[in-house]
Amino acid sequence: MNVACNIKEVRAEIPAGVELVAVSKFHPAEAVMAAYEAGQRCFGESRVQELLEKEKELPQDIRWHFIGHLQTNKVKQLIGKTSLIESVDSERLLRLIDKESEKAGVVTNVLMQVHVAKEETKFGFYPEELLQFFTDKKFETLTNTHICGIMGMASNTDDLIRVREDFKNIAAVFNRIANDSTLGLRGFDRLSMGMSGDWQIAVEEGANIVRIGTRIFGERQY
């Protein structure tokens, strides 16, 4: 597995204006370094402990995205270590991130995770739930959290029509919120969707962040 080579290939394929998150979960620090030396600076991790260990050991100009389900008892440790928490999947978690960020004196950037893949138990807000959250302006009471946009995943299926449908639905939720000037949101402009097997479709449907692991680092050893 030539990580440097893969990174270069993937970066060449991704259109300008789309940010590549290299998903390094379950891969060792050496793999991250190989990507880093090929110019990659943004990495994604799905477990708090693993992110913290890598963050400590690896270059400080790496931007870490947290992309996994975040347990409330681990929020405090994570605050100040990420450039973006992509996977805010409940209002309770959002409030806790805000509270801990205030205590730490930092502003935390987050994405709200939307759930459209119906046949699976994936985390996230249902589209109606998320639209209601914004309509009710529940974000206005946040003091130390900046909601930058939305993250979503398509159904885990070979049916690419279904995958495209899912991305269209996620993008529709994003656009409804982003284009509603009555909400008074600022800097709500990030749409994270697409992984190794479906990122091209996601970009066609409007993604400006893609999260790619296997295509860069190979299969994960769980």
Ligand SMILES: *Cc1c(COP(=O)(O)O)cnc(C)c1O
């Ligand atoms: C693991 C993971 C990815 C990367 O998946 P690949 O198929 O390896 O590219 C992307 N997003 C999330 C939320 C993940 O957990």
